[in-house]
Amino acid sequence: MLITTESAATALFLVLFAMAMGWFGLIWLLYRRLEEYHPEKYEAMGSPTLRDNDAETTFQLLGFIVGREYLQLEEDGFLRRLGDGMLYYLIVYLALFLYLLASLFSGIHR
Numbered sequence: 001m002l003i004t005t006e007s008a009a010t011a012l013f014l015v016l017f018a019m020a021m022g023w024f025g026l027i028w029l030l031y032r033r034l035e036e037y038h039p040e041k042y043e044a045m046g047s048p049t050l051r052d053n054d055a056e057t058t059f060q061l062l063g064f065i066v067g068r069e070y071l072q073l074e075e076d077g078f079l080r081r082l083g084d085g086m087l088y089y090l091i092v093y094l095a096l097f098l099y100l101l102a103s104l105f106s107g108i109h110r
Helices: 005-037 039-044 056-066 078-106
Strands: none
Touching: 005 078, 039 056, 056 078
């Protein structure tokens, strides 16, 4: 069976789409955890929700995850695992996305 550039790109696009939906679930878990167990940090971030999301909220979220700010909060094993998992998830997502772009624009699979 021959895998074409188009079929590989389509499959990767579907994987990335599913990962994006998973990302929203992880964000929901993170916001819920912060709201319940770390309300001061949640309020400092502007009490974010998935519905009321803008560029500033997105940058705050990315700064919280990439900057590993969750490690500065009181001992919370769940939040630590969630934050680390989200960081790795983001890295994998970005790597796959960049690979998709590179394969589409440079013809890697041809």
